[in-house]
Amino acid sequence: MNLGRYIAQKTVWYLVALVAAVGLNFLLPRLVPGNPVDVIVSNLSRGGSVTSEQQKEVYESYVQEFGLDQTLWQQFFTYLGKVFTGDLGTSFAYYPASVNELVGQALPWSIAVQLPAILIGWVLGNIIGAIAAFRGGNWDRSVFTTSLFLSAMPYYCLSIILLYVLAVVTGIFPVGGAYSLGLTPEFSISFLWDALSYYWLPFLSLVVVFIGGQAVGMRSMAIYELGGDYVNYARAMGIGDNKITQYIFRNAMLPQITGLALAIGTLVGGALITELVFSYPGVGTLLFNAIAANDYPVIQAITLIITVAVLLANFGVEIVYGIVDPRIRAAKSGEK
């Protein structure tokens, strides 16, 4: 078995996918009818105080600034050069703020609320699902019903219910935002303590749904594996339940790893609905505002980050799969 060859093969394929994704990411916004600069200029001239001369000057200045006077190929290579140097451009809506700056401000909030929710939800969901499958009976029935209900519930529904019950009615948590008015984000105990009180509601609304989804998936996989010949054989050899559970868990977790990786991959895109409901200043909120304002550089930057993150997550999945399941490693590296 050749793990090195397997990883090398995967790396090449993912680089090809990355180039294709970057190309599409550049091309798609430009296929949308209309010129974003027209929108900006027309917004500027709404008050009626801007003359047509001034409009023309502003227009040309923006066109030059955003490189829209170049051919598509020139724009593409300029874009590529900027992307590889980490320059995501300038925002239309918040001109002259750079996209790097805007995404850099929003990303930590999205990661802070989603990464713990995904990891805790994944671990708890899988453990609960596995226990339900092993124990069976009433335990299984109640866990399955609850998990199915939670996983089927839209994020925004749970968000609104939690917001109403825990913030509006009981007042346990603040209604919205990420920190109290008047504070400036900084790494200090007082600020983190304040932010923590705003953190719980979006965190809970994400983690509860995620636990449900993972528990349902793990339960189904574990029940399937429980009936496997290798389980009966291990039992016939006198191997204890704990060891058999390890066998089952290892085989049942393979699809779950995919779910985890994809969730981590997409987390950089922010939890759009949750962030909007709780007015959380994450990437989801930034993306929503950018779409509303036709802020293409921001939309393009966020979709690029999501694409790269999903590709990286999938690449991670492939590597983990290769390590966990020798059959996949053998098949993908061309071993006979």
Place this chain on the structure above:
Amino acid sequence: MSTEGMKPSTSAPGILARARDIRCVYGGGEEDFTAVDGVSIELGEGQILGLAGESGCGKTTLGNALAMIATPPLYVLSGSLEIDGETIDLSTLSTADLKRHQPYRGRTVSMLPQGAMNSISPTLRISSLVRDVMRAHDPKITKDESLDLARDRLKMLEMPVRVLDSYAHQLSGGMKQRMITVISTLQNPRLLIADEPTSALDVSSQRMLVEMLLAMVEQRIMSGIVFVTHDLPVLSQVSDKLAIMNAGSIVESGPTRQLVENAQHPYTRTLLSSVLDPSQETRRRGLARRSAAQATTTTAEESATTTEEVGKP
């Protein structure tokens, strides 16, 4: 497959195991299906008991009850196994019974399963399974000690030692089945329940496996085998005793030669007469029957055509 002359010599053996009044049901509710209905069997030291019958007659269920691995929806309502001077209550009505039987499984009674192809977890190396099987009965045994034992056993059976480093998907069907046989007998079980071990194998692999099992009995790696199969030709050549099952009961049992040559029960006679005989004589008879049938069909068709032509205006 011919296994003539492979049967180990046994002379007046003492009793190895005696199973009494085994009753098994599927379901556990009001609409239970009785799969094994009060079966008792007896096996001498060094003997092979062949358990035969058509599909669905309860052979595998009886094997599972003897191997103490019955899990819902299969329930063993009653039954006992006397072995090594101990009487084990075989009834399995809850998970507590499964735990109670755990010390006996793999060591007192071991299992060579029907689905050997999938009996090893796909993400587990053979060596890891060997270690886990050994540790199940001896928690203090080290990894090296377990593997040394397995290597010695493989060398003794003239099998390649490198298979220990393999995963199940890297082995052929025959090798996988033989490897499972080695693992099933690592603890030198007193009794081995071999459930259709040759069914999925080609004839040469069948022969290798049967030879291996017989060698193991001769070398006293295990003291007896209950060989469950519907393959009567194999059983008639390797087993010392035969028991014929039908609808959950044993309808006839006795020494193999006596039962094959002088079956008393109508079901046994029907079962024995159903075995395909590859001899020239049988082939000739079969071909003659087919030719006669074809000739009859052709004559009938010709006669029908003539009648139609005669009836035309």
